[in-house]
Amino acid sequence: MAAHGQQLLSKIVDTGDVLALTRLGIKRTDYATEGEQRAHDFVVKYAADNGGVTPSLSTFVAEFPDEVCAYIPGVTDSFDYLARELKDAAGKRATAKLLSDPNMQRDFDTKTTEEFVASLTKQLERIKLETRTNIRTFTDVSSETDKFLAEYRARKAGTSFRIWRSKFASINDQIGGYFSGNTYAWYARSGRGKSVLVMEDGAIEAAFQGATVLVWALEMSEFEWMARAYSSISARLGLVNANIDGVDYAAGFENKALLMGRLTDEFETEFETFLRTLNELIPGRIILRAADSEGFTERGITQLEADIRETEADVVVVDPIYLMDYEANTSRVAGGDVAATSVKLKRLAGQTKTVIHLVTQAEEDASEKGEDGVRELRPPKRAELKKSKAILEDAANIFGIDTLAHEGRGVIELGKGRNGGEDTRVEIVYLPNWGIVKETDLADEAAQFVA
Template identity: 60%
Template sequence: MSVYEEQLLSKIVDTGDVKALTRFGIARTDFSTAGGRQAYDFVLAYADSNEGKVPSYATLTAECPDITYIPGVTDSFEYLTRGIKEAAARRMILEKVNGYVDVETGRKYESEFAQKFGEESPESFGNYLRELADSITMRTSVRNQMATDVKLDFEKFLTEYRARKSGESFRIWKSAFPYINTQIGGYFSSNMYTWYARSGRGKSAVVMVEALEAAIQGATVLVWPLEMARYEWLARAYSYLSAKAGVFNANFDGVDYEAGFDNKALLMGRLSEESEARLVEWLRGLNEAVAGRIILRAADDEDFRDKSVRQLEADILETGAEVVVVDPIYYMDYEANTSKTAGGDAAATSKKLRLLAGRTKSVIHVITQAEENPSEKGDDGVRELKPPKRAEIKKTKAVLEDAANTFGIDTLAHEGRGVIELGKGRNGGEDARIEIVYLPNYGIVREIQSVEDAGKFASGF
């Protein structure tokens, strides 16, 4: 048994502070010997039976003869805990690599490291090593942060308030759609936002617009378009950004718009010579037009095999991403379904994403799909705009509970119009409705801004 273990137990006896075991997250498996674990169990059992009191040193040593009582320990609980946990982490590594004999049962265990190395693929073995590293980090973590007292710890609040005021610890990224900003104030760092629509209704286009707008504001944006090729996403992005720059003027149904490069012509490589020359010239100035960065990991990237939350976190940390898009969540590598319930893997993944947003202080936009609605069309066969409700979310309903806001989308691309509807608002905005001009082939996806815009859709909205 290490001296740290004996010092810790002795200090608990001297101070009567049995709650230190819980407060600092000390587990029985952190003790290296059967005698140490016996003493751990005895101290807790004694406290449970004696109104939280601890045994005397005489009682402890009598009941647990393998323990040496050390009087007058002045080292802090935090210091002693760190010593115990660091030793436990080293022990865990050696056990994984060399195998071990259980100190309580005497049972022998073979090397897990050697077994994994021989049986797993290199990629799976790499994931195993990352999980092992995470376990070591957790094993050595010393919990010492006390809960916040609402009445007394106001200085913590004021410190964070001042940091947010100066933009040091908190950012708000404005939406491309002004009414969303009016309703919820924009997208707050450390939050997850969920977008949903039926298949083919523009959810990827709308969220792409939000990502590009954040980059224009100076954000580093990471996009995971998990069902879209790199060139396809870039063509859409360049079409939108060139429309923002007003590269072309176009007239649709009597309304003049600032438009971008024809998306279909970009996809097919069929721009006119004049438009192609304008494209080259415009792209050369793009770096100055977009203050932030846009990092893309697309579906056809050959090295993009790991689509787990763990890999997403690695990408966020590597790029310094402040705004993240996952499109769609159900194409990610889901977390293990430890709850053994239907949809438990999706729920676990959603929860991990929500925690990841908080841990990295990023905004994470998550896209999912809504159930098809066979009654969308009226008797005349005409479909009206009808954004899906929260109950219609498909596959991953957990993303509702984990999101700060949810957005239902519907569009009528052939009519050039669409709707975004807030389905849930932690900070307000629930049931707010944003009417948009939707002409994505020309990079035009924006809120209705003028009488002329509204006039075009007078019969539709």
């Protein structure tokens, strides 16, 4: 049997570095034998009682003969290596104990598959967290230039991270697109097109670039989300000619007609043909979990990570974040639950190298209509983000949205830009019933007024 616990304690006695136990997160329960656990307790207590000094070799050997916890001279393996091996062995013991627990069979027989798997996953996740080392790797920016160049070349080759381009040219011009490892937040007042914009730019556009996109549509049914998506995708292909307020558009299948099951016979035939060829039209994939998806009961960070890894997603849409199962509010402050969730989402984006688009709500503005009852386009400012400012702080960029659907126009405003672009306004054509959401061509508009 490997003696990594004895090697670690012996190295601490030799080097006098008792703080290694704290740095690496080593606990008494990580050791395989009772003797090693006692030796760990002795070293820790001795250092606490003697100003941080470790016991001498003679003291340690006198206290712990070989049959209890052998001293091993000349250990040259690093603390990091010994800690990893010790933690790995502890994790395997804990896993074996869990799987051999007589209660496991009882739970398997009495719980549903979903309940059993959820319970088992939580217990395995606890073991994973408890047997993780606190090993920290520091980078010297002067001497580790080779590491930087390797990452630079990997990014150049597209193997380290990805940039998914926005549908809107102005956003690409300002921020360069959506970088893997980042979260991006979209917000608007109720009913102003948040879900439509994120579907267009976060999900469908990325899928047309070859991305695997995971969508958590927490407010919409599967049918409603798919109907909107089919309108948008068919509009990109210009499958329908629509005259809207006297203007001819290359459009998609009408969303309301799809929702109500009222396509004309001609359009219904064309729509069925469109659906049969959809896999050939989209280079990537869109994987949907919606409000009414069967078995979609766990909606927290752990489940989202599991879904990302199972689907190997490149891009993730969470719409909206406030319908997720929030992390515990351990800070005991208002908004602490969503703040903790936002931080975990940011970390998750980095760990999985995904782009995560988050949708949230802005505060309502009772004064946005003038005395004549007319409302002008005014995307909300960052101060109007509802629920928690943590979303703003954690996101690489935030996008305020406002639309006037009856006028067929809208605006996206960059409210914060880690890589620039703050206060950029993107004017858009907004006709979602026909799947038309695109940036306004200002050059074409100006040409209309040229004599």
